Amino acid sequence: MRDLTGLNIGEEGRVAWVTARGGMRRRLMDLGLTPGARVRCLLAAPGGGMRAYGVRGTVVALRAKDAETVLLEEGRHG
Amino acid sequence: MDERRVIALAGNPNVGKSTVFNALTGLHQHTGNWPGKTVASARGTCRHNGRQYTLVDVPGAYSLWAQSAEEEVALEAVCFGGAEAVIVVCDGTCLERNLNLVYQVMEITPRVVVAVNMLDEARKKGVRVDLKALEKQLGVPVAGVCARAGKGVGEILEKVEQVLQKTPVPRRAVYLEAVEKAAQSLAADIAPWLDCLTDARFAALRLLENDPCFLRELEKRKPLSEECRAQIEKAREALALPDLSDHLVAAVYRAAEDCCRAAVTRPEDTGNRQWKIDRVLTGRVTGAAAMLGLLCLVFFLTLKGANAPSRWLGAGFAWLGEKLEGGLNALGAPPFLRSLLLDGVYGTLSQVISVMLPPMAIFFPLFTLLEDLGYLPRIAFRLDGIFEKCRACGKQALTMCMGFGCNAVGVMGCRIIDSPRERLIAVLTNAFVPCNGRFPTLIAMMTIFFAGGGLGGTALSAGMLTGLILLSVGVTLGMSYLLSVTVLRGVPSSYTLELPPYRAPQAGKVIVRSVLDRTLFVLGRAAAVAAPAGLVIFLLSHIPAGEGTLLTALVRLLSPLGRLMGLDGAILAGFLLGFPANEIVLPMILMIYTAGGTLADVSNLSAVGEILRANGWTAVTALNLMLFSLFHFPCSTTCITIYRETGSAKWTAMAALLPTLVGMLLCMVVHGIALIL
Structure with missing residues (x-):
């Protein structure tokens, strides 16, 4: 299954599930990354650093190890 | 003259909450365009129609399911702070995400006023917010504000007065029937013990979810009795929904989506230019x-x-x-x-x-x-x-x-x-x-x-x-x-960083504020030593x-x-x-x-x-x-x-x-x- 890190810049996907546990799980969902939400990858910091994702009209930057925990629905969008 | 009524001012980080606070109280709380500026609750007073209000500027919070020190302060202020009403400031350019907090606050108190800020910026981006429709969807009064220009601030107090006089009936997010039942019954069980510390249904939901931060804040005020513990345990077992927390957020966001569908129109792909600039600035x-x-x-x-x-x-x-x-x-x-x-x-x-x-x-x-x-x-x-x-x-x-x-x-x-x-x-x-x-x-x-x-x-x-x-x-x-x-x-911990849109700085205010707030403050301290x-x-x-x-x-x-x-x-x-x-x-x-x-x-x-x-x-x-x-x-x-x-x-x-x-x-x-x- 693809996760957020699999999105190229400009590409969009739909959240299927969040696998992070504990506080980070709740934080990601509170930021709007709930199942069904559309997410677009907008920016990538150089050197494998953070990536910025557009979700529900806001932009949230995540580290790769956290972005990995947001799984996407199969099939491509946008 | 009755004593001052306490009003809490909540909102997501970086929605212009401090600007609204300053506009309402005339205080000069330092504001800036990045999340997390307010790290402790500031207090100020304001007057409206001859009534005095104490305004508490709550630190920015994405959620009352606190993940940070600021959010814990926010939870404390909104949930246990004794505020008679809560103003939730929202960013009009991304209302959907902001509504998460609005729905959460509406579970604690029905006396909520939603202040939709940055309407000017939203309009520039082609985002239109229908305030009347929003009011209807949420069931609580909504005020449109451009706090930076000082517009609409008086309307907020107008609406605060309105909810203090007549408690509105908010349209809360709809949970599974089993969840609602479990919450109601636990609420009835713990209500005598809770003794009006906070809303019983809200507390019941949090206890069912097992939110460690809420429990900590609650027990600061009153250690959980053995009887309560047993009741909570029993209710949790009866509900048998381990992903309760997920269900609650998802339900809130579904409600927020419905609400925005009715009240907000936005063009596909707003702010593409900004990302082109950002690709250069972060390349x-x-x-x-x-x-x-x-x-x-x-x-x-x-x-x-x-x-x-x-x-x-x-x-x-x-x-x-x-x-x-x-x-x-x-x-x-x-x-x-x-x-x-x-x-x-x-x-x-x-x-x-x-x-x-x-x-x-x-x-x-x-x-x-x-x-x-x-x-x-x-x-x-x-x-x-x-x-x-x-x-x-x-x-x-x-x-x-x-x-x-x-x-x-x-x-x-x-x-x-x-x-x-x-x-x-x-x-x-x-x-x-x-x-x-x-x-x-x-x-x-x-x-x-x-x-x-x-x-x-x-x-x-x-x-x-x-x-x-x-x-x-x-x-x-x-x-x-x-x-x-x-x-x-x-090892490095997990964290999220919000990138706000670029905003044209207000040159005049910037100079006055930074000279007054920072320069003179640092100088005064240095001179004192x-x-x-x-x-x-x-x-x-x-x-x-x-x-x-x-x-x-x-x-x-x-x-x-x-x-x-x-x-x-x-x-x-x-x-x-x-x-x-x-x-x-x-x-x-x-x-x-x-x-x-x-x-x-x-x-x-x-x-x-x-x-x-x-x-x-x-x-x-x-x-x-x-x-x-x-x-x-x-x-x-x-x-x-x-x-x-x-x-x-x-x-x-x-x-x-x-x-x-x-x-x-x-x-x-x-x-x-x-x-x-």
Whole structure:
């Protein structure tokens, strides 16, 4: 299954599930990354650093190890 | 007259909550365009239709399911703070995400007013918010606001009055029937025990979810009774829904989506231009160039702009000093007292102000401008990769930038870092970057020994300064890593960073605010320590000890260590006596050389250069002084701040010791190399 890190810049996907546990799980969902939400990858910091994702009209930057925990629905969008 | 009614002001981070608060209360809470500016609840009062209200500015929170210190404060304020109504400020450009908090607050109290801010910005982006439809969807009053322009603020209070008179019926998010039933029945069970501490259904939901933060806040007020514990346990088992928390957020967001579908129209793909700009500003080469260029520009403007005003202030203080002397003479003050007051206290004070005020009055507005623009989170975004490799948090880049202005401010800013380990790293390493107080010393050294004066010289100085700053950033990163693998062992934690849209700064307000809030604040603090420090220095240099004075004895004592570091005893004494404020280090050194009892005037650099060279200074001495200025114990204000923030004498000592050891080591290495060459 693809996760957020699999999105190229400009590409969009739909959240299927969040696998992070504990506080980070709740934080990601509170930021709007709930199942069904559309997410677009907008920016990538150089050197494998953070990536910025557009979700529900806001932009949230995540580290790769956290972005990995947001799984996407199969099939491509946008 | 009834007593003041308490109204809480909540909202997501960076939605202009502080701006609304300021507009309502007339207070000048510092605002900036990055999440996490408000780290503690501020209080203010306002008046509407002859009624007094106490307004509590709650720290920004994405959710009341608290994940950070600020959010815990927010939960406490909204849930247990005794507020009679809650204003939730929302960003009109991204209402859907903001509604998450609105729905959460509506579970605690029905007396909610939603203030949709930044409507002007939303309109520019083609986002239209139908306030009437929103009101209908939410069931609570909605006010449209452009807080920056001061529009619609009165309407908020109008609506607050409305909900206080007649409690509205909010349309809450709809949960599964089983969840709703379980919550209702648990609420009924615990209601007698809860005794109106907070809404029973809300508490029941949180207890079913097993939210550790809510439980902590609740038990602070009233430890859970055995009976309650059993009831909660039973209700949890009966519900048997392990993913309850997921269900609740998802339900809230479904409600928010429905709400926005009815009340908000937005064009597909807003703000594409911004991301093109951002790709440049955070790119590998372009991003680094932009960062360095901006840094260089800020320092150039600060240095170039500060020269003339510094001289004017110096001249002004000299003139005033003569008048004061005349006055004291006329009063018949004894010569010692006159000298003590004028040369000791007044001299130090005027020196600190004339050296400090102009650069700060330029640096802080420039910094605030970048802050308002929204550039700072981009720096954190761009640099996070490096900080992650050093097992620290990218937000440390922000506190580091604040440290350039004032280390005490930077240390305080570390509260935005959620992980305690990473916060401590940021606190301990903040003084590794030079604050404004150290720039004059660095620049004087560069001008006298390396770059020379004139416009070209200033440009060269700014370039060299940037080099020194890169060195300090490098050492900060190295130190962070070192701490992460030794005393503060741990792996980088998870965190999220919101990138706000760029916003045009409000130039006028920026200048007024940064001068009032930061410049005068820092200056006041520095002046408060400079006056007594002047007194101490004066006494030290006048109380005889052995053949000389206490001061010469101190210099003699420090001399061997100073020579080992390629410096001398006078320089080290200058740093020690400059503990109250870094800006007085160089004047202090000059004072020791010239054996005067007062701080020397450092505005005439060629004269300063002559004195220094006459005392055996070379380029190596100047280089070592710059290094030690970069890396030595933080000033007294910063030390006090570190103690307050960490609550530990051990960590404060560590924060003072670490940079000092690094500085001593570097100086010795440079001195050694210079001896060999």
